[in-house]
Amino acid sequence: MDRRAFVKRSCLGGVALFVDHWGTSPAYSQDLIPPAPPIHVNELEGRSVSPLRMPGLYPGRVVEISDQRSIVANRVSQSIVRQMIELGMRELTGEKDPRVAWSKFIQPQDTVGIKINPSGAPACCSSPEIVREIIAGVRSAGVPARNIFVYDRYAYEVDIASYQALMPIGVRVTGVQEHKLDVAGYDPNVFCEANFFGEWETRSYMARIVSSGLSKIINVPTMKDHSAAGVTGCLKNLGYGTFNNVDRSHRRPFSFTDPLIGIMCSVEPLRSKAVLHIMDGTRMVWHGGPLTQNREFIFPAGLIMMGTDPVAMDTIELEKIEAKRSKEGVPSVWSRDPSSLTNDGDEFFQDASKNLFYRQPHHIAAAGKLGLGISDRKQIEVQAFRIA
Amino acid sequence: MAQEWPTLLGDNARSGGQAPQPWRAPGRARWQINVEGAVRGSPVLDSDLLYVPSLAGFLNAINIRSGRLQWRYKAPAAIPSTPSISSGRVLFGCSDGKVIAIDAFTGSKSWETTAEDEVWTSPVVRNNTVFFGSADGAMYAVQLETGTLKWKETLGGRIYSTAHVAEQHVYFGCGDGNIYALDALTGHLVWKTATGNGIDCSPALAHDTLLIGSQDFFFYALDVDSGAIRWKYETELGITSAPAISGDLVIFGCKAGTLHALDIRTGKVIWKTQTGQPITAPPVVSGSVIWLQAEITFALNVPDGKVIWRAGMGNSLHSAPVVTNQAVYLAGMEGAVYALE
Numbered sequence: 002m003d004r005r006a007f008v009k010r011s012c013l014g015g016v017a018l019f020v021d022h023w024g025t026s027p028a029y030s031q032d033l034i035p036p037a038p039p040i041h042v043n044e045l046e047g048r049s050v051s052p053l054r055m056p057g058l059y060p061g062r063v064v065e066i067s068d069q070r071s072i073v074a075n076r077v078s079q080s081i082v083r084q085m086i087e088l089g090m091r092e093l094t095g096e097k098d099p100r101v102a103w104s105k106f107i108q109p110q111d112t113v114g115i116k117i118n119p120s121g122a123p124a125c126c127s128s129p130e131i132v133r134e135i136i137a138g139v140r141s142a143g144v145p146a147r148n149i150f151v152y153d154r155y156a157y158e159v160d161i162a163s164y165q166a167l168m169p170i171g172v173r174v175t176g177v178q179e180h181k182l183d184v185a186g187y188d189p190n191v192f193c194e195a196n197f198f199g200e201w202e203t204r205s206y207m208a209r210i211v212s213s214g215l216s217k218i219i220n221v222p223t224m225k226d227h228s229a230a231g232v233t234g235c236l237k238n239l240g241y242g243t244f245n246n247v248d249r250s251h252r253r254p255f256s257f258t259d260p261l262i263g264i265m266c267s268v269e270p271l272r273s274k275a276v277l278h279i280m281d282g283t284r285m286v287w288h289g290g291p292l293t294q295n296r297e298f299i300f301p302a303g304l305i306m307m308g309t310d311p312v313a314m315d316t317i318e319l320e321k322i323e324a325k326r327s328k329e330g331v332p333s334v335w336s337r338d339p340s341s342l343t344n345d346g347d348e349f350f351q352d353a354s355k356n357l358f359y360r361q362p363h364h365i366a367a368a369g370k371l372g373l374g375i376s377d378r379k380q381i382e383v384q385a386f387r388i389a
Numbered sequence: 390m391a392q393e394w395p396t397l398l399g400d401n402a403r404s405g406g407q408a409p410q411p412w413r414a415p416g417r418a419r420w421q422i423n424v425e426g427a428v429r430g431s432p433v434l435d436s437d438l439l440y441v442p443s444l445a446g447f448l449n450a451i452n453i454r455s456g457r458l459q460w461r462y463k464a465p466a467a468i469p470s471t472p473s474i475s476s477g478r479v480l481f482g483c484s485d486g487k488v489i490a491i492d493a494f495t496g497s498k499s500w501e502t503t504a505e506d507e508v509w510t511s512p513v514v515r516n517n518t519v520f521f522g523s524a525d526g527a528m529y530a531v532q533l534e535t536g537t538l539k540w541k542e543t544l545g546g547r548i549y550s551t552a553h554v555a556e557q558h559v560y561f562g563c564g565d566g567n568i569y570a571l572d573a574l575t576g577h578l579v580w581k582t583a584t585g586n587g588i589d590c591s592p593a594l595a596h597d598t599l600l601i602g603s604q605d606f607f608f609y610a611l612d613v614d615s616g617a618i619r620w621k622y623e624t625e626l627g628i629t630s631a632p633a634i635s636g637d638l639v640i641f642g643c644k645a646g647t648l649h650a651l652d653i654r655t656g657k658v659i660w661k662t663q664t665g666q667p668i669t670a671p672p673v674v675s676g677s678v679i680w681l682q683a684e685i686t687f688a689l690n691v692p693d694g695k696v697i698w699r700a701g702m703g704n705s706l707h708s709a710p711v712v713t714n715q716a717v718y719l720a721g722m723e724g725a726v727y728a729l730e
Binding site: 075076122123124129156157160161163165166167168169170171179180181182183294 | 426427429444506509524525526546547548549550564585586587588589604605606625626627629644645646667669706707722723724
């Protein structure tokens with residue numbers, strides 16, 4: 002469906018969008034799940050959109066590099082992920098010189114944000130080793146270290162993973178909020194507004210570092226099952242990692258991560274700034290995501306995926322997590338079996354057949370319908386390379 | 390009764406600073422106060438004032454008898470570092486690279502000096518010199534009286550490890566994965582020992598053994614004179630938690646949530662206790678009891694590691710409590726400070 006078919010614009014203070022949820026996700030009509038309410042999006046006026054905006058330079062393309070040596074004894078190998086990222090950048094762009102490949106996305110005058118995913122730290126988060134290689138790539142494109150920000154919303158999760166100590170000198174490592182109620186780092190002029198469950202605060206604000214601080218974003222999600230969204234990959238790391246007050250989109254057993262994740266990713270300037278996605282699949286969480294610390298459900302997959310189309314990448318991620326869950330003999334993330342639900346968080350973290358919500362992997366296709374990328378598997382080209 | 394807890398973990402030996410005393414479980418909160426901003430560093434105590442740094446940029450001086458704020462000093466940036474107290478001054482690092490010394494009684498500024506990047510480490514005072522590391526990759530030594538630079542030694546990675554300063558040498562870990570020993574008078578390199586990943590753990594010294602954890606999942610015991618590895622011990626995940634010393638035991642947490650107690654001489658495990666929460670804060674030993682903040686607050690037996698008390702307060706990742714004969718003082722991530730008795 003064309004974005005214009007289900008997005009309405011209003012003129013209530015800046016640019017606003019009303020998204021008809023039924024248009025984004027026809028699969029809902031088959032569920033006993035209430036439809037999402039309209040979502041009002043307030044963007045900044047007068048912003049130009051970037052030609053690199055999602056789905057970016059390579060819609061529908063996913064480069065997948067695997068190397069089992071990339072994670073040994075739960076430690077990520079710096080030298081192996083260096084080779085993997087270098088190969089991936091060359092294959093994605095068709096450039097022989099990695100420096101030229103990085104320059105397709107990043108210019109020397111850019112202020113670059115590297116959006117990590119520390120939720121789930123310390124057991125599974127964006128590997129510092131991969132982030133270090135991305136920093137080296139960005140620096141090879143001429144960006145000084147001081148203009149590179151490694152960031153996430155939650156400072157305390159960044160702390161747990163020790164990113165501060167592990168990044169190169171000069172790079173800035175920052176969290177948007179110091180604790181759960183800290184709102185100082187958010188832009189009051191850019192928000193998504195919806196009342197999902199009668200919550201008191203119905204707005205989710207965009208992080209200021211995204212709305213006005215950075216010029217480019219490299220998204221570094223992890224490869225995880227997600228109890229509410231089905232999976233968390235490029236889209237969720239970017240959308241829910243940029244706006245605050247997002248937990249309210251799911252209340253057991255229902256989840257409105259579809260359509261909220263895709264809508265958040267479509268909001269400018271986030272959509273224009275997110276130019277490259279490098280998914281850390283060295284570890285794959287196949288149950289208990291995003292926060293599990295249970296190593297029984299964390300598989301050393303030894304993968305890195307790269308692309309500019311977050312929808313295509315998440316579609317492939319979903320396929321891999323589904324395959325792993327099937328192999329482990331646990332229900333699909335598409336399951337609508339009420340008997341698989343539990344209200345007991347401890348049970349959920351110990352039993353892979355249980356879940357807290359009806360998961361919404363629909364959110365990926367819904368994002369595709371918003372123009373963020375390609376979700377039709379037949380139209381996605383996966384270039385897979387196995388090094389070892 | 391005068392009470393002192395002037396540095397991270399009570400003293401430079403990371404011993405908790407307390408003589409053996411009978412265990413008494415806290416029965417109530419004598420007071421609670423909320424300071425402005427999150428608290429990442431640990432409180433320190435001198436006489437009747439508890440100094441609590443906050444990420445809103447305040448150093449709060451709280452009267453421990455009343456539980457009221459006596460004064461607060463506004464720094465130009467967040468204060469992530471644990472303060473230290475020396476010669477009537479409170480010293481602390483800021484996220485803008487400043488290290489500030491203020492009068493411990495009035496809260497007026499004595500001096501400030503500036504590194505090129507944030508200072509999360511706790512300033513350490515020895516022989517009228519203040520030592521601190523910065524994210525700019527340098528270890529600094531400045532004069533205690535004036536803040537004037539004595540020396541600066543630039544290394545290969547960011548420094549988030551609070552130094553252990555002995556009479557002649559300064560020991561610390563670095564984001565480049567090395568453990569360094571520098572000459573305390575000149576800053577010149579004495580030795581360095583490589584680990585497999587960056588280090589944000591602060592070392593402790595027990596006799597002639599330097600003890601420190603790394604993000605490579607190993608805990609190291611080094612010969613303090615040469616840096617040679619005497620033994621190393623593998624944990625499940627990285628180690629940020631600074632070790633505490635209790636007799637022949639070294640006690641530290643790892644991010645997998647396990648508190649480990651090892652024999653300092655051999656590295657042999659004496660006990661392990663799983664807390665269920667990632668541990669990044671240092672444990673504090675007070676007599677026969679270990680205090681630990683790992684989201685919730687625990688008290689454990691030193692001899693066997695058994696949990697003898699726990700409470701859902703503090704909500705802290707990095708902060709360590711101050712333990713005195715009269716009370717335990719805790720600060721939490723969301724700015725709550727408690728006095729338990």
